[in-house]
Each structure stands twice: as C-alpha cells, then as structure tokens.
Amino acid sequence: MKSLSVFSLLFLFAITACSRVPVLDDLSSPSFNMINQDGEEVVFPDDFKGKYMVLGFIYINCPDVCPMITQNMKNVQSQLGNPDDVQFVAVTFDPERDTPEELKKYKDMFKLDTNFNFLTADTTTMSAFLDSVRVRTQISFTTESDTGEELYFINHSNKIMVLNRKAQLIYEYGGSMTNPNMITEDIKKVL
Amino acid sequence: MRKSVFFFLFIGCVACSGTGQKPEPSAETPPLENWARPAVKGSMGGAYFVYTNELPAADTVLSVASDAARMVQLHETYETDDGISGMREVKNIILQPEETLVLEEGGLHLMLMNMQRNLAEGDTVFVTLKLAQAGDREIKIPVISPSAGGEDHSNHPQ
Numbered sequence: 117m118k119s120l121s122v123f124s125l126l127f128l129f130a131i132t133a134c135s136r137v138p139v140l141d142d143l144s145s146p147s148f149n150m151i152n153q154d155g156e157e158v159v160f161p162d163d164f165k166g167k168y169m170v171l172g173f174i175y176i177n178c179p180d181v182c183p184m185i186t187q188n189m190k191n192v193q194s195q196l197g198n199p200d201d202v203q204f205v206a207v208t209f210d211p212e213r214d215t216p217e218e219l220k221k222y223k224d225m226f227k228l229d230t231n232f233n234f235l236t237a238d239t240t241t242m243s244a245f246l247d248s249v250r251v252r253t254q255i256s257f258t259t260e261s262d263t264g265e266e267l268y269f270i271n272h273s274n275k276i277m278v279l280n281r282k283a284q285l286i287y288e289y290g291g292s293m294t295n296p297n298m299i300t301e302d303i304k305k306v307l
Numbered sequence: 308m309r310k311s312v313f314f315f316l317f318i319g320c321v322a323c324s325g326t327g328q329k330p331e332p333s334a335e336t337p338p339l340e341n342w343a344r345p346a347v348k349g350s351m352g353g354a355y356f357v358y359t360n361e362l363p364a365a366d367t368v369l370s371v372a373s374d375a376a377r378m379v380q381l382h383e384t385y386e387t388d389d390g391i392s393g394m395r396e397v398k399n400i401i402l403q404p405e406e407t408l409v410l411e412e413g414g415l416h417l418m419l420m421n422m423q424r425n426l427a428e429g430d431t432v433f434v435t436l437k438l439a440q441a442g443d444r445e446i447k448i449p450v451i452s453p454s455a456g457g458e459d460h461s462n463h464p465q
Contacts, residue, residue, distance in 0.1 A: 176350060176351070177350060177351040178351070178394070179344065179346075179351045179352055179353030179382075179416060179418055179419070180353050180384045180394065180412060180416045181384055181392050181394075181413070183344055183353065184412055184413065187453060218347075218350070221350075222347070225345045225346070225347060226345075226452075227452070252389075252391050253391075254391075256393050256394060256395065257395065257396075259378075259380075259396075261377060261420065261421050262378060263377070263421075265421075267378075267420060267421075269394050271387055271391050271392065271393035271394070272391055272392055273392070274391065274392040292392070292412075292413060293413065
C-alpha cells in the first residue's frame with residue numbers, strides 16, 4: 117500500500133514537472149514604446165503582461181501571406197471563444213506606411229474586436245523590436261505606379277508566437293500555413 | 308522496486324512530452340476558387356481565380372487588368388533561400404491546351420495595386436485576362452472574408 121502511494125506521488129510529480137510548457141525565449145525585456153491603431157501609446161510587452169498573448173507580424177500592403185496570418189489569429193480568437201485573458205497583437209514591420217490610421221482601417225476590414233490590437237512604432241524602435249523577436253525583413257522589389265508613385269514589397273518572416281503571462285515565448289508557428297486549430301489546442305492546455 | 312519507480316517516471320514523462328516546438332501541417336481547408344479579399348481604397352488587394360485554356364493550342368497570359376485597381380499584376384508567394392516569405396511578379400505564363408491556371412492563397416495570386424475603391428464582402432471585382440490567343444476574358448470575382456485554415460469554404464459562391 118505504501119509503495120503504491122509512493123508510485124502515485126512519483127507519477128503526479130512526473131506529470132507536473134513535464135506539463136510545464138518550456139520557455140523558448142524571454143521577451144519580457146527590453147520594453148518598446150509603440151502606438152496602437154487608435155493612436156494610443158503602449159509599452160510592449162509591459163502593458164500586455166498578465167495575460168497570454170498571440171503575437172503576429174504583418175504589413176498592410178501584403179495581399180497574400182499577411183491576411184492569412186491575420187485571419188489565422190482571428191480564427192484562434194474565435195475558436196477560444198473570444199476570451200478576456202488572451203490578447204491578440206499584430207505588429208507591422210512597415211511602420212513608414214502602416215500608420216495608426218491605416219492599421220485602424222485594416223483592423224476594421226477584418227472586423228476585429230477590442231482585444232485585438234495592431235501596433236506600430238518609429239522605425240528605429242521597430243527595427244530593435246523586430247530584432248528582439250527574430251523577425252527578419254528586407255525590401256524585395258520596387259515598382260512604379262502609373263502615377264509615378266514608388267511601390268515596394270517586403271520579404272519577411274512568417275510566424276505567429278504565443279507568449280505566457282510573463283511575456284515569455286512558449287510556442288512559435290508558421291504564421292500563414294499553420295492550422296489555427298493547433299494553436300487553439302495548445303493555448304487551451306496552458307489556460 | 309527501482310524498476311517500478313523508473314517505469315512510472317517514464318510513463319509520466321511520455322504522457323506529457325511536449326517541447327514547445329510545433330510541427331506545421333498545412334491547413335486542410337478546401338480552397339476557394341474565384342474570390343477577392345476585402346480591401347481599402349488606396350491600398351493593395353489580393354484576388355484568386357482559376358482559368359482553363361480551352362483552346363487546342365497553347366496560350367500565354369499577357370497581362371491582367373481590373374476595374375478595382377489602377378495596377379494589376381500576377382504575383383507568386385515563395386520562400387526565399389534564407390527561409391523567409393517573399394513575393395515576386397510572374398510574367399508571360401504559358402498555358403497548354405486544357406491546362407488550368409490556379410491562383411490560390413500562399414501561391415500565385417492577383418496583386419491589385421492602388422485600389423480605386425473599398426472592397427467589402429458582397430462586392431464584385433471584374434478582372435480581364437489578356438491572352439495571346441483567346442483575347443480578353445473577363446472573370447467575375449466575389450469579395451469574400453475567408454476563414455483561412457480550419458473552416459470549410461465549400462459553401463462559398465464560386
């Protein structure tokens with residue numbers, strides 16, 4: 117009987133020890149001063165600590181991959197039942213064009229709720245932030261519109277991250293190609 | 308006794324052996340055929356369609372135009388050599404007889420640049436394919452908000 121209790125305790129210990137999701141990276145510092153789609157100043161990640169975060173990276177002038185990333189995040193939010201304790205944040209890596217006003221239009225186009233924020237920053241801050249989350253970008257090519265306006269496109273990392281309440285990275289996925297069901301199920305395990 | 312302890316520890320760890328690194332299976336969603344994304348005037352838009360060359364000879368896509376945008380190009384999404392997502396223009400696509408040109412998410416797509424109007428769900432975009440042999444072919448494309456990856460699109464209008 118005594119040995120059975122020992123076994124049970126060891127079994128529970130093993131499960132508890134193993135069920136902690138490993139931290140892949142600590143993004144709790146440094147902090148970055150950003151602006152959301154409503155023109156409000158926010159500090160990343162400080163203002164978001166205390167809740168889980170689904171974090172994506174997009175730019176508005178991307179017609180294919182970035183809308184897929186945004187839609188995947190929206191689907192995760194919907195599948196989770198729009199919980200208050202999971203926030204959704206998409207950061208633009210094209211701060212020169214993606215002003216708060218443009219981000220607001222983009223957000224409205226996807227019919228996203230108040231728990232889904234889009235962030236931009238000055239180019240220096242954004243560059244440092246993107247380095248910290250290991251998102252790579254490069255201008256891929258430029259073309260000229262019929263009105264003489266220069267249009268450029270950006271090659272970029274394609275990913276969605278999940279951060280825990282301490283702003284530590286616990287999951288990372290391909291942003292556009294991952295089935296949102298998988299992200300949803302992972303988040304349910306840790307909530 | 309010692310063997311049993313190791314057995315229980317082994318079973319416990321195997322039962323929850325997540326690592327945080329996730330595989331990336333493709334979404335199982337059936338692709339839409341003809342559809343355009345909602346878009347904002349002055350910005351970029353994306354659209355997808357299929358077109359089959361029904362001529363007995365090969366044909367070439369010379370250009371694309373649309374009532375919704377000042378500039379239209381065919382682009383493809385690809386992964387660069389260093390593993391990031393890129394996009395590039397594709398010109399002069401040749402279609403053999405009965406060959407179907409498929410534009411879909413994450414692959415070939417229509418790049419609508421400098422949108423002339425907002426596109427909202429329920430709107431329609433007209434796209435004109437200029438082909439070397441078949442001439443101009445107009446394609447009617449509905450604007451749809453997709454539920455990418457995870458929900459069934461099969462009931463959307465084509």
